[in-house]
Amino acid sequence: MNIYWDSIFTAINLIVSLDKKLIEVFFLSFKVTIIALFISCFIGLPLGTFLATQRFKGRNLLIGIINSLMSLPPVVVGLFVYINLSRSGPFGWLGILYTPAAMIIAQIVLILPIIAGLTTQIIEDLQENYNDLFVSLVTPKVTTIKAYIIDARYSLITAVLAGLAKGISEVGAVIIVGGNIDHLTRVMTTTITMETSKGELSLALALGIILLITSITINLIVTYKKYNLKDRYYGN
Amino acid sequence: MVTKKNTLMPIKVKKLNFEKGHRKLLTDISCEIKAKGITIILGPNGAGKTLFLKCLHGLISYSTSEVTFANKTLNKSIRKQQSMVFQSPILLRRSVFKNISFALQQRSKIINKEKILKVLKRVDLLNLVNENAIFLSGGEKQRLCLARAIVTLPKVLFLDEATSNLDPYSIQIIEKIIKEVNRKGTKVIAVTHDLLQAKRLADDIIFINKGKISEFTSAKIFFSKPKSREGKLFIAGNLVV
Numbered sequence: 445m446n447i448y449w450d451s452i453f454t455a456i457n458l459i460v461s462l463d464k465k466l467i468e469v470f471f472l473s474f475k476v477t478i479i480a481l482f483i484s485c486f487i488g489l490p491l492g493t494f495l496a497t498q499r500f501k502g503r504n505l506l507i508g509i510i511n512s513l514m515s516l517p518p519v520v521v522g523l524f525v526y527i528n529l530s531r532s533g534p535f536g537w538l539g540i541l542y543t544p545a546a547m548i549i550a551q552i553v554l555i556l557p558i559i560a561g562l563t564t565q566i567i568e569d570l571q572e573n574y575n576d577l578f579v580s581l582v583t584p585k586v587t588t589i590k591a592y593i594i595d596a597r598y599s600l601i602t603a604v605l606a607g608l609a610k611g612i613s614e615v616g617a618v619i620i621v622g623g624n625i626d627h628l629t630r631v632m633t634t635t636i637t638m639e640t641s642k643g644e645l646s647l648a649l650a651l652g653i654i655l656l657i658t659s660i661t662i663n664l665i666v667t668y669k670k671y672n673l674k675d676r677y678y679g680n
Numbered sequence: 681m682v683t684k685k686n687t688l689m690p691i692k693v694k695k696l697n698f699e700k701g702h703r704k705l706l707t708d709i710s711c712e713i714k715a716k717g718i719t720i721i722l723g724p725n726g727a728g729k730t731l732f733l734k735c736l737h738g739l740i741s742y743s744t745s746e747v748t749f750a751n752k753t754l755n756k757s758i759r760k761q762q763s764m765v766f767q768s769p770i771l772l773r774r775s776v777f778k779n780i781s782f783a784l785q786q787r788s789k790i791i792n793k794e795k796i797l798k799v800l801k802r803v804d805l806l807n808l809v810n811e812n813a814i815f816l817s818g819g820e821k822q823r824l825c826l827a828r829a830i831v832t833l834p835k836v837l838f839l840d841e842a843t844s845n846l847d848p849y850s851i852q853i854i855e856k857i858i859k860e861v862n863r864k865g866t867k868v869i870a871v872t873h874d875l876l877q878a879k880r881l882a883d884d885i886i887f888i889n890k891g892k893i894s895e896f897t898s899a900k901i902f903f904s905k906p907k908s909r910e911g912k913l914f915i916a917g918n919l920v921v
């Protein structure tokens with residue numbers, strides 16, 4: 445049990461002393477995930493709503509593909525992004541391999557299907573109710589998509605949280621495309637992997653505890669806010 | 681009161697057929713609905729009344745027919761001059777005010793606040809203007825749907841059993857408004873099961889049975905001397921599909 449107490453003390457010590465290394469990897473972790481999440485929401489919410497509300501040839505196939513991509517193995521995504529961004533790859537000219545930008549791209553590939561897939565499911569339920577009204581009002585497609593997102597906003601928070609959880613806990617893809625370079629691409633999860641391989645279990649566990657607490661706190665705050673607003677607005 | 685000429689009338693339907701799977705739900709429906717008065721579509725459950733109404737409004741696409749409004753084929757521009765109130769109220773998860781303003785925005789870019797408050801006063805919902813629409817009772821929800829439908833000043837108003845399961849107060853308000861908008865020139869076409877309501881409102885009756893028009897006549901004739909056998913049975917309460 446000593447290892448747990450040691451880790452807790454190490455974690456407290458790291459936080460209280462505002463350890464520079466910790467702050468650096470902590471903020472980079474969140475910077476990468478938040479940017480990836482924001483871009484994924486920007487694309488995934490309208491895309492999911494479009495798929496849920498429009499009927500066209502190949503729609504079911506596209507939904508099936510997106511649902512399959514929700515369970516993409518991160519290391520495969522890492523490898524795929526790596527190949528594309530490496531010097532010999534089609535996007536090698538961008539020169540962003542082993543930078544936070546590459547990590548953001550890898551996370552978008554992982555988060556986007558989750559946001560789009562869950563959005564499709566959530567909006568499909570609402571669409572059964574709203575469709576006749578929008579057709580009757582001859583509402584333009586863009587306005588319809590906006591209206592669905594606004595009216596399903598509390599349910600969509602769950603999709604966003606799922607994306608956040610995937611991004612913040614991800615290690616396989618970011619370590620391949622980021623390279624875990626100190627002061628440049630080292631994030632919480634890659635640091636934990638590295639410290640574990642070095643045998644520094646206390647430090648790895650301390651970082652794990654900090655990551656866990658941060659992740660749970662964000663989820664609790666967002667969920668509390670979601671239900672608080674929902675109760676105030678819908679009264680249930 | 682000056683009644684404007686309704687530029688969408690008459691409505692002509694030529695051989696409207698609608699099939700789902702192997703079931704023929706509407707068969708060779710042809711009729712001409714005139715501008716004047718309130719037209720009520722009557723018929724037993726499953727006769728195809730709602731389907732016919734939805735086809736007229738363009739909510740359901742069909743291929744073998746032509747529905748024209750003032751000799752123009754039904755298109756988006758014509759549909760923008762129509763409104764519909766559904767049997768189950770469809771309301772956005774927003775305030776009473778925003779439900780109306782959303783509909784108004786689809787017709788014009790300017791939201792006229794006074795116009796919205798005025799229409800809410802007509803349906804006796806002014807005191808609930810900032811309330812979330814999902815808080816409302818069944819009658820209030822349907823009155824809000826009617827307010828949303830009439831705020832755009834439609835030339836044709838479709839009502840699909842808009843007063844079923846409502847309390848007498850809500851029915852009274854809705855019927856009063858239906859008569860008012862009709863007097864001002866809006867053509868009202870409504871589906872109902874309620875014979876008494878049909879007697880109170882109807883100028884014409886379209887009686888549908890098994891997906892076919894059995895009778896299209898004035899309300900006076902339909903209720904005193906129905907020509908069709910089905911019509912007679914329906915009035916006597918003996919017709920089922």
